[in-house]
Amino acid sequence: xxxxxxxxxxxxxxxxxxxxxxxxxxxxxxxxxxxxxxxxxxxxxxxxxxxxxxxxxxxxxxxxxxxxxxxxxxxxxxxxxxxxxxxxxxxxxxxxxxxxxxxxxxxxxxxxxxxxxxxxxxxxxxxxxxxxxxxxxxxxxxxxxxxxxxxxxxxxxxxxxxxxxxxxxxxxxxxxxxxxxxxxxxxxxxxxxxxxxxxxxxxxxxxxxxxxxxxxxxxxxxxxxxxxxxxxxxxxxxxxxxxxxxxxxxxxxxxxxxxxxxxxxxxxxxxxxxxxxxxxxxxxxxxxxxxxxxxxxxxxxxxxxxxxxxxxxxxxxxxxxxxxxxxxxxxxxxxxxxxxxxxxxxxxxxxxxxxxxxxxxxxxxxxxxxxxxxxxxxxxxxxxxxxxxxxxxxxxxxxxxxxxxxxxxxxxxxxxxxxxxxxxxxxxxxxxxxxxxxxxxxxxxxxxxxxxxxxxxxxxxxxxxxxxxxxxxxxxxxxxxxxxxxxxxxxxxxxxxxxxxxxxxxxxxx
Amino acid sequence: xxxxxxxxxxxxxxxxxxxxxxxxxxxxxxxxxxxxxxxxxxxxxxxxxxxxxxxxxxxxxxxxxxxxxxxxxxxxxxxxxxxxxxxxxxxxxxxxxxxxxxxxxxxxxxxxxxxxxxxxxxxxxxxxxxxxxxxxxxxxxxxxxxxxxxxxxxxxxxxxxxxxxxxxxxxxxxxxxxxxxxxxxxxxxxxxxxxxxxxxxxxxxxxxxxxxxxxxxxxxxxxxxxxxxxxxxxxxxxxxxxxxxxxxxxxxxxxxxxxxxxxxxxxxxxxxxxxxxxxxxxxxxxxxxxxxxxxxxxxxxxxxxxxxxxxxxxxxxxxxxxxxxxxxxxxxxxxxxxxxxxxxxxxxxxxxxxxxxxxxxxxxxxxxxxxxxxxx
Numbered sequence: 001x002x003x004x005x006x007x008x009x010x011x012x013x014x015x016x017x018x019x020x021x022x023x024x025x026x027x028x029x030x031x032x033x034x035x036x037x038x039x040x041x042x043x044x045x046x047x048x049x050x051x052x053x054x055x056x057x058x059x060x061x062x063x064x065x066x067x068x069x070x071x072x073x074x075x076x077x078x079x080x081x082x083x084x085x086x087x088x089x090x091x092x093x094x095x096x097x098x099x100x101x102x103x104x105x106x107x108x109x110x111x112x113x114x115x116x117x118x119x120x121x122x123x124x125x126x127x128x129x130x131x132x133x134x135x136x137x138x139x140x141x142x143x144x145x146x147x148x149x150x151x152x153x154x155x156x157x158x159x160x161x162x163x164x165x166x167x168x169x170x171x172x173x174x175x176x177x178x179x180x181x182x183x184x185x186x187x188x189x190x191x192x193x194x195x196x197x198x199x200x201x202x203x204x205x206x207x208x209x210x211x212x213x214x215x216x217x218x219x220x221x222x223x224x225x226x227x228x229x230x231x232x233x234x235x236x237x238x239x240x241x242x243x244x245x246x247x248x249x250x251x252x253x254x255x256x257x258x259x260x261x262x263x264x265x266x267x268x269x270x271x272x273x274x275x276x277x278x279x280x281x282x283x284x285x286x287x288x289x290x291x292x293x294x295x296x297x298x299x300x301x302x303x304x305x306x307x308x309x310x311x312x313x314x315x316x317x318x319x320x321x322x323x324x325x326x327x328x329x330x331x332x333x334x335x336x337x338x339x340x341x342x343x344x345x346x347x348x349x350x351x352x353x354x355x356x357x358x359x360x361x362x363x364x365x366x367x368x369x370x371x372x373x374x375x376x377x378x379x380x381x382x383x384x385x386x387x388x389x390x391x392x393x394x395x396x397x398x399x400x401x402x403x404x405x406x407x408x409x410x411x412x413x414x415x416x417x418x419x420x421x422x423x424x425x426x427x428x429x430x431x432x433x434x435x436x437x438x439x440x441x442x443x444x445x446x447x448x449x450x451x452x453x454x455x456x457x458x459x460x461x462x463x464x465x466x467x468x469x470x471x472x473x474x475x476x477x478x479x480x481x482x483x484x485x486x487x488x489x490x491x492x493x494x495x496x497x498x499x500x501x502x503x504x505x506x507x508x509x510x
Numbered sequence: 511x512x513x514x515x516x517x518x519x520x521x522x523x524x525x526x527x528x529x530x531x532x533x534x535x536x537x538x539x540x541x542x543x544x545x546x547x548x549x550x551x552x553x554x555x556x557x558x559x560x561x562x563x564x565x566x567x568x569x570x571x572x573x574x575x576x577x578x579x580x581x582x583x584x585x586x587x588x589x590x591x592x593x594x595x596x597x598x599x600x601x602x603x604x605x606x607x608x609x610x611x612x613x614x615x616x617x618x619x620x621x622x623x624x625x626x627x628x629x630x631x632x633x634x635x636x637x638x639x640x641x642x643x644x645x646x647x648x649x650x651x652x653x654x655x656x657x658x659x660x661x662x663x664x665x666x667x668x669x670x671x672x673x674x675x676x677x678x679x680x681x682x683x684x685x686x687x688x689x690x691x692x693x694x695x696x697x698x699x700x701x702x703x704x705x706x707x708x709x710x711x712x713x714x715x716x717x718x719x720x721x722x723x724x725x726x727x728x729x730x731x732x733x734x735x736x737x738x739x740x741x742x743x744x745x746x747x748x749x750x751x752x753x754x755x756x757x758x759x760x761x762x763x764x765x766x767x768x769x770x771x772x773x774x775x776x777x778x779x780x781x782x783x784x785x786x787x788x789x790x791x792x793x794x795x796x797x798x799x800x801x802x803x804x805x806x807x808x809x810x811x812x813x814x815x816x817x818x819x820x821x822x823x824x825x826x827x828x829x830x831x832x833x834x835x836x837x838x839x840x841x842x843x844x845x846x847x848x849x850x851x852x853x854x855x856x857x858x859x860x861x862x863x864x865x866x867x868x869x870x871x872x873x874x875x876x877x878x879x880x881x882x883x884x885x886x
Contacts, residue, residue, distance in 0.1 A: 142564040169575075173625045180562040180619060180629050206624050295746075319745050324793060328745025352733040353764035354835060359747050360669045360763065360793055364834040364879045365860060371835055372856035439857035 004083075007478045010091045012084040014065065014073060015470035016058050017268055018045055018097040018257075023054075025061035026470050027069055027090075028485055035481035037489035039069040040465060046253075047099040053253035054099060055260075080260060092477055095261050096469040098268035099251070103127055103243050104186060106154040108134040108178065110161035110170040113398045115199065118224045119160040121393075122198070122232040124314045126239040127270025128155075129296075134177070136161075136170050142177060149181035155247045157183065157193065157215075158235060159207070162200030164225045171199045175210040182214060185246070192216040194242045198223040198235040218242070230397065243267060263476050269298050271472030273314050275486060276300045276429070278475045280310060282483055285426035288452070289468070290383060292432035294323035294362055297382055299390035305419040313394035313419075317386040322379060322434050323362030330355045333381035341377035341450065344370070372439070376447055379434040383451030391420045422455040423501065429491065431463035445494040455501045460494040519666040519761070519799065519881065521773045527662045527803050528648075531639045532655035534558065539650050547641035547658060549676040549786050554639045554655045560632030563614050568626020570610045571599045575626035582628075584618045590630060591615050597628075642674045643786045644805040663780055663804040665727070665761065665773055670789030670800025671740070671749045672757030676703070677724035679777060679785045679804070683707040686774035689766065690728055692717040699723050703785045703802070705777045709766040710758070712738050719755035725787045727777065727802055729762045729769035730839075736764075750790025750798075757789040759800040762831075767839035770831065770883065780804045824882050830865060834879040841883070842867035852876075 004010050011030040016023055023046075027039040041064025046057035059078055066073050072088045075081050081089030105128040109116025112135035123130050131152050134145050157178065161171030178195065185193045195215040197207050204219050211217050220234040244264050248254040258265060266274075272291060280287045280302035289300040297320045302310050319328040330338060335348060351374070358364060358375075366372040395418050430436070430448050438444045444462050454460075467490050474482040537556020547553060567582070568575045584596040590612040601607040612618075612630055619629040645660030680702045682694040690706025692713040700722035706714075710728040712735035718726055737743050740752060761773050785804045792798040824830065828844045846864030852874065853859055860876040867873065 143561055146562045169625050172622070173627060176620070176622055176625060176627055176629065177564070180564075180631075182559070210622070210624075325746050327743070327747075331743040331745055349732065349734055350765070356669075356733045356736075356744075356764040357834070357838065360791075361833045361881075362793060365858060365876050366854075366856045367834060367876055367879060368836050368855050369857070372858070437858070439859075 004091065007480070010478045010481070012071075012090045012092075013474065013478065013481060014062060014080070014090040014093045015467075015474055016061060016093075016095045017271075017467075017469040018047070018054055018057065018095065018099045019268065020099055021045055023057035023061045023099075024466070024470070025058070025065050026467050027065045027071070027073075028474075028481055030481075034488070035478075035484040037467070037485050039065050039071075040467070041065040041068060045099050047251060053256075054097070054251065055253045055256045058095070058257060092262040093260055094263045094470070094473045094477055095257060096266045096268045096271040096473050097248065097251075097254070097257075102129055102269070103239075103247060103267045104129050104131055104155050105158060105239070106131050106134065106149065106152055106183075107158045108160070108174050109199075110136050110174065112138050114227070115160045115162065115224050117393075117398065118230050118232070119158050119198070119235070121230070121313065122160075122223050122235040123158050123239065124316060125232060125270075125273060125312060126236040126243075127267030127273065127314075128239065129316055129318065134174065136174065146177050146181045149178060149183050153184055153186040154193070155186050156239070156242050157195045158239065159195060159197050160199040160223050160235075162203060162222075163227055164201050164222050166200055166202075168200055168203035168206060171203045172206045172210060175207045179210050179214050185250075191246060191250075194218065194246050196220060196235060196238050196242070198238075216246075228397065240264060240266065240270070263473055266469075266473045266476075268469045269300075269314065269316070271469040272298065272431075273300050273312065273472070274475055275468050275472035275482060277302055277310075277312050278472075278479065278483065279486060280312075283426075286421075286424055287427045287429065288420070288425055289429040290386065290431065290435075290448075290452075291463075291466075291468075292379060292382060292386075292430075292434055293321050294433075295319075295321040295325050297321060297386040297432075299386050301390065301394055301420060303394070303419045303421060303424070305396060305421075311394075311419055313390070315386070315390040315393045317382075317389050320382045320386050322375070322382065322432075323358060325359075326362075326378060327355050327359040329378055329382040329385070332385055333378075338374075338377050338381050341380050342373055346370075346374065376434065376438070376443060380447050380450045383447065387452050391418045394418060394420050422453065422458070424456070425454060425458055427459045427461065428452060428454060428497075429461050429463065431466050431468060435462050436464065436466055441492070441494055445497070448494075449497055449499075453499070454497045455499050458497045458499070460497055461491045462494060463490055464492045465490075519668060519883075521665050521770065521776060521883065523663050523776060523779075524661055524806070525664045527643065527645075527660050527664060527805075529643055529645070529658045529660075530655065531641060531658060532651065533639055533653075534637060536653040537637070539653065539656060541647050541650070541656060543647055543650055545647045546645075547647060548644050549640065549642055549674075549784075551641045552638045553641050553647070553658070556637050557634035558637055560616050560634050561614075562619060563630045563632065565610070565613060565628045565630060566626050567597045567610045567621075567628045571597060571608055573599065573626070576623050578621060578623050578626055578628075582621055584612075586618055586620055588618045589616075590618050640674075642676075642788070643803050644784065660803070660805040662806060663776055665759075665776060665802040667727070667759040667761045667789075667791075667800035667802070668763055669731075669747065669749075670757065670759045670791050671736070671752045672725070672754050672789040673750050673752075674786070674788045674790075675724045675757050676784055676786040678702050679705060679781050679783055681705045681778050681781055686729065686769040686771060690714050690726070695721055695723065697721055703727060703787055705774070706769075707774070708768045711735065715739055715756060715758070723756050725757040725759065725785070725789075727759045727761065727785075727787065729760070730765050730767040731758065731760045732766075733764050747791050747793040750788070750792075752789075757787055759787055759789055759802055762839055763833070765839070770841060772883065777802070783807070824863070824877075824880070829883040830863075830880040831883055832865070832875055832879060833881050834876075837865075837867075837873055837875060840867050842873075845872065 013028040043060030107119040116135040649657035688707040706728040
């Protein structure tokens with residue numbers, strides 16, 4: 001593939017996102033002085049049997065692009081024609097992936113609400129699903145923790161603990177538990193499980209002595225070098241590196257896909273996080289994005305607590321989704337909470353059976369209006385619950401001593417308070433089938449308003465065809481194209497929500 | 511000709527069923543290629559490493575961790591017995607000496623002079639894999655397990671609970687529509703796989719468990735009863751490890767839904783034969799459906815047999831089942847497959863098909879809301 005020294009020379013871009021069920025391809029072309037999405041295509045993902053080669057689905061999706069755009073992208077050997085030449089070829093090809101379950105990680109730290117939480121934030125920000133968080137104070141006995149580590153078959157482990165120069169014993173204890181569990185990687189047993197150590201630098205040698213022979217250990221800078229500051233970037237970069245090196249390389253067909261791609265393949269949620277961060281930075285706004293899928297709901301946010309530096313957070317609500325996990329949404333939200341959004345009566349027994357039937361046949365769609373209203377009611381609750389989880393995770397750092405003045409005495413904000421401030425939020429972006437494909441746009445707006453309760457003035461938008469992942473990875477190659485397409489073709493602006501907040505005056509009888 | 515493909519559940523009189531019976535860790539395979547096996551035969555065996563129990567010996571003996579090696583009586587890799595001393599700290603006088611005892615039987619895994627922690631590994635845990643079906647071993651995967659082939663009648667369910675079991679088939683209800691209530695469960699059904707009609711009640715499940723029924727195969731099941739039986743609500747459809755007496759295989763879905771005729775008739779035709787059933791369900795990537803496998807009594811495997819039938823997809827005339835309201839559970843035949851998108855009552859646009867139900871009624875249904883009744 002062609003490499004460009006100047007990213008402005010990139011005029012034609014093909015980007016794919018290999019999801020669990022569908023591989024989506026987009027074609028971006030530079031025409032009339034701007035980058036625009038011109039064509040999209042999709043095909044079933046082919047990572048599982050009987051195909052077991054992800055590139056087949058990619059080629060099928062790209063073939064659809066060719067058919068619809070009239071641009072010949074692949075040569076007779078099924079390889080990309082690059083660089084673009086007139087009506088043929090593409091300048092770059094990039095891809096994201098969440099096929100085969102995405103990136104599944106376990107994280108460990110010493111104190112659950114401090115280093116373990118920072119490690120969780122690093123893993124989530126890199127686009128991982130965090131299977132479990134092990135900490136010295138997580139109330140499980142050591143043998144229970146070992147058993148749990150052994151049962152989980154993560155793609156990698158992120159281990160942190162202690163500030164630089166602090167005590168080394170606790171983090172080495174956790175390393176000993178991991179060594180005793182002798183964890184195996186999820187994909188294939190031909191390689192050692194990658195473990196990233198991002199804890200107290202003084203303990204690195206001891207951790208190496210403990211784990212070195214059993215796992216593939218990588219040591220990076222401490223992600224919590226001092227209590228008052230997180231340093232998540234080195235750990236996140238190492239996660240991406242290992243994702244490519246180990247996880248992707250084990251998945252069927254990915255070696256070929258990695259060869260084709262002009263930028264490292266990124267986990268889908270990691271790429272979505274990147275585009276949201278890019279947009280928030282570029283426009284200097286606070287943004288909150290949500291992607292509601294069949295099994296999980298991801299929430300991404302960029303807030304600037306106290307008007308200072310932008311802080312990015314991502315959470316995955318693993319069992320809040322609209323098909324595979326719909327029954328769990330119903331169970332967690334409870335019937336009365338769902339039914340408050342439904343303006344007619346429905347029989348409880350029948351409703352419960354309908355929810356379970358959607359769970360066991362996840363690809364069905366609402367045919368009647370009654371079914372649509374009920375499904376959107378459940379979506380509101382899934383979004384609301386995911387938002388609550390996000391708020392409780394996106395906090396100022398815990399365990400930090402705060403200096404208070406007398407003026408703060410009455411405002412009892414504690415260490416660990418949420419940085420999600422709906423009053424200062426500028427933009428709320430929705431994505432995922434139930435929001436992007438609602439028959440009426442106002443239904444999408446209502447779902448987001450009811451679930452998130454925006455305050456003050458908030459712009460509402462949805463991702464038209466869920467192309468945020470492709471645009472996220474595009475920011476690494478051609479940021480201008482990514483933001484232009486995001487603004488012009490990806491986002492559908494639904495309107496502005498104005499929600500005054502304050503104490504209402506008591507009504508006075510005249 | 512226009513066609514669509516919506517995979518359905520397989521219900522077939524004869525199919526080559528292949529089962530991988532693999533150990534969770536490498537171990538010993540106890541059978542060889544060509545051996546005939548029955549469901550309860552153990553085909554492979556291994557030992558999982560024992561549980562690890564940490565013991566902070568340095569803390570117990572009030573020592574700095576770096577001095578630990580000086581007091582350890584047992585070394586890494588030594589066998590240990592619960593109550594036996596593994597470390598001893600000498601005092602100036604005997605009264606001030608102290609010792610630390612092993613808390614489990616097993617081996618001493620590691621001694622850490624950084625944390626003062628000693629890891630004790632319990633005795634290995636034996637694990638056995640059974641054949642699950644009657645058949646012939648056609649492949650041995652060295653140290654891992656075997657592949658067993660059998661010709662069988664096969665019914666794929668939509669949802670189930672409980673694990674692998676087997677028993678003789680008995681039909682409990684007069685037809686595919688009748689609800690399987692507790693009145694139909696009798697003592698002579700002990701050890702059997704019982705087939706019912708449109709629903710099994712919670713009382714019937716309870717009685718089946720008490721009688722010792724191995725499994726129930728039925729059209730529908732009520733979500734409320736499922737919650738009552740399990741004591742919790744299933745959030746995601748990943749099942750198979752429930753602690754219940756009777757494995758349940760639901761063929762159609764939740765609610766009262768008649769079992770499809772061909773499923774009921776197939777099970778009826780196999781009364782008295784041994785059925786191997788599994789309720790395990792996983793509706794995620796790598797989908798697993800519950801199943802009823804009824805191996806042929808003659809289990810010889812014909813060479814070259816079992817070639818996969820070609821998947822043709824839904825075409826005009828294909829038998830289908832609607833899998834969502836408002837026509838949920840109804841069976842019919844496809845009469846049209848128009849290409850353009852159609853606006854549904856919900857105002858969503860979707861590709862649809864035209865169907866004629868068994869009673870002659872015609873309807874339009876989104877293609878996503880039907881599944882093919884696969885018979886090959």
